[in-house]
Amino acid sequence: MAFNLADLFEHIADAVPGREALYAEGRTLTYRELDRRANRLAHHFAAAGIGAGDHVGCHLMNGPEYLETMLALLKIRAVPINVNFRYVRDELRYLYDNADLVGLVYDTEFAGRVAAVLPDVPRLRHLLAVGPGGDLPAGSLRYEEALAVRPDDRAGFPARSADDLVIIYTGGTTGLPKGVVWRHEDLLFGGMSAGAEGLTAPEDAGPRAAAADPLVMFAAPPLMHGTSVLASFITFLGGGKVCLVRRYSGDAAVRVIREQGCQTMMIVGDAMAVPLLEALDALDADTRALPSLRIIASAGALLSPAVRARLGAHLPELYIVDSFGSTETGHSGAGMDGNRHFTVNDTTTVLDADLAPVTPAAAWWARWPAAATSPSATTGTRPRPPAPSSKPAASAGPCPATRPRWTPTAPSASSAAARSASTPAARRSTPKRSKPPSRPTRRSPTRSSRASPTPAGGSGSPRCSSCTPPRTA
Template sequence: MSWQMADIWENIAQAIPDKPAIVDGDKRYSWAEYEDRAARVAQVYTDHGLKPGAKLAIYSYNSAEYMEAQFGAFKARICPVNVNYRYLEAELTHVINNSDSEALVYQAQFAPRVAAIREQLEHVKLFLEIADGSGEHLDGAVDYETALQAASPMPVIERSDDDLYMLYTGGTTGMPKGVMYDHKTFSSALFTKGFEMREMTLPEGAAGFGPLTQALHAADAATRSIPACPIMHGTGMWIGAMIPHALGGCVVLFDNSHFDPAALWKLTQDEKVTDLTIVGDVFAKPMLAALDDAQAAGKPFDLSSLQMMGSSGVMWSAEVKKGLLEHIEMVIIDSMGSTEGSMGASVTTRETTESDKTASFDMAETTRILTEDGKPVAPGSGDIGLICNGGMVPLGYYKDEKKSAETFRTFDGVRYSIPGDYATVEADGSVTLLGRGSICINSGGEKIFPEEVEEVLKTHDSVYDCLVVGVPDDRFGEKITAVLSVSKGTQFDEGALNDHVRANLAAYKTPRAFITVKDVPRAANGKAGYKDAKEIALNALNLEVA
């Protein structure tokens, strides 16, 4: 009845050894080859002194080696640690040291950055370097492929449902934090959601995944998934890779070092992909533009294989969903969640686009909207509450008891994850997401959630992307300021934008200043760069940080 990830994937590999598991350019591995390579890298870890319970950092773009390194860690009962490839020296050092990582698996192109912090890394005793054609190399590092080929596959060992799984999240303030799960809580809850989306029943442990995946392949219903967003983050790894793998599917790796929407659609077409995972409008808007351009050129992509597109964590506007569905008949799953847990989702098809509303979600059965003191928010009341997620609740933040106590709380005997997202409950029971409390703007005594204003601004034809921040103001305390990029072929008109916001929101939520930029600051996974946006606003308005 094991729920340890390696046990599940080993069971699948034994059941469908010749079926495809990984595609990464010219690298194509069956489930048997994938499992063998993971077993070999697991042996490399143990040969270098890593024992069960050790931590191992992975610093790479989307690649087959990333997936193998993680699978191998699970096999050896080692906890893999995701490293954001955009981090500079301070954050990079923090994640590796804070996680107590004893090994670092990294692409060679990052060797200069690793070399710069090498003396500060407190526990790392193995530098495992993935050759990537960059020509970079860290002295003393072990070549990944050479070590893997020289190693014998590690024998299967007994594992525990209590083995640690951890994902580092940047959050909105402070240094990144490691969100801890035990394998049973994590994999059973994650796969339950993935199977429910497909109206399937989850097996009762690892042994049940093999027969189920055999049946899926026999019915020609196997999943082929592209995580178009970084697998170093939860959305890409969990939705784009782990859930498809649990279905015995193939994960097709997309080169995410530079996002090329036309290349993504071509890969989808060529590999006959069934599932795509993105992160909201920052991915979906250029993808829609690429479809429009291909259509206009008389060379549309053949996307008849695509059945599902999923996103999590940021806004995906109803207008963009509708545009995509005009090109592709599929199901769109827009999930509301964070590294600390999933809270709800909305499902959109061609038949439901007219009723779809941006940032409106149906709550998961384990989700509640509660006030600060744990009282339920009544549907239709207009009151604002905290989104409290039950079910898939982490153990806590690694080595941060204070933050753990603040985020993971118990009301009426039920433990919830409360990362700080606020919402209202509509009369029909659906949830409208307002945003993270830590970025809430206080203007003239009124609380304004940036995402609510951003959603309205982005429905105007002239706004391609935007973030809303508060800057110091003598009269109001904070002045609402929009940092935005203008849609191609349109003109920026401040008066028209003011009128548009006022027609949809209370007047006090209208931005008092608009700043246009070429690109709105966002992380590689599409998450909002509010800190950078605020700096842009302060500089543009000649203001200093309060």
């Protein structure tokens, strides 16, 4: 029984083909339409010689093309790589090289930056440009033209594996970006755990989504941020609709939430909550309500008490959740009371400075106890799945924390809140094994051996530099 993200999406698309899956800037795609466009792109990549284990960068703003590209690559067992669109020449040169990119799907807005880096990354051989614009790097093909000449069926796609990979690059806020290597199955149960709750067999994904009351979720952060991608896939797993804006602003958030009836919103801390509040402040008292919005979940940065209070004043019925995790850990816990009290999940153990288990209120370190091996790949040596090792790894190492308070049992919450709250920022540790009841064996991801060992900022960071929108507040 193999849990593969592409297989799961296809099961869901077959079960709810006419249901709306994606909205972005006035454009809506059903599950059938999204699946068929991803099929076309997958056939294009395959014809270009891109296949299992090859790394392809997603250098894109938020839009349908980002998720289409991810799905297309997963369908042919290739590996999507998130690229921070704020990076300039030297940063892009580092990431393109470190990630061993052989292909790149890029927004034409960044054509100049891509052209400047190409001479330094000879491995990068296939370019696909999204959007208008005439001055493109040599060899670039147009995205829509590439799709138009390919079939929209699934014929010829390879059999997939739970060991197929996704790599999520950290933001590099406190060191060089690192590529964190996840097996599909581990990312499903570690990074998308609420979306996979109760899922015992891959073929159950379709009927499960068909029976669900679908949520409409606004993924506010850039998709190049792991938080937004994982939130999107959690929504897909429930047969819900993902809403996107190309560039986040408070006004855009209010517009999308109202137009699409968004029930949940994923953000990254105060940097994204404050523009929403400013937009609400600017409205007349009679027009400030967002009647559909029930949940705001923050991952990657904590919401400050002052911002929580302002959100509560504007939206008294709002359920606010802070998720705890990192790119290298997946979802580790959540705080829901506004007092920085976090409840850890069943794969997290709190240790003291001597790495001994402690009781609540004495925590210095967070550690994820497990002992399974990860794929022996790094972002410097392109993994060719499946190649899992069967040797047990050494025990996991500690991950610095900031004296978190925690409770041993989770507070009750609605299923909708739990689904949104479970989107992590990520997963960090050395290889390990965890085998929850009735779930497949989980493996932790592998961190790039070529990247800096300095950890990137986690959910305790005051702000997320990779997705902080320009603002004056």
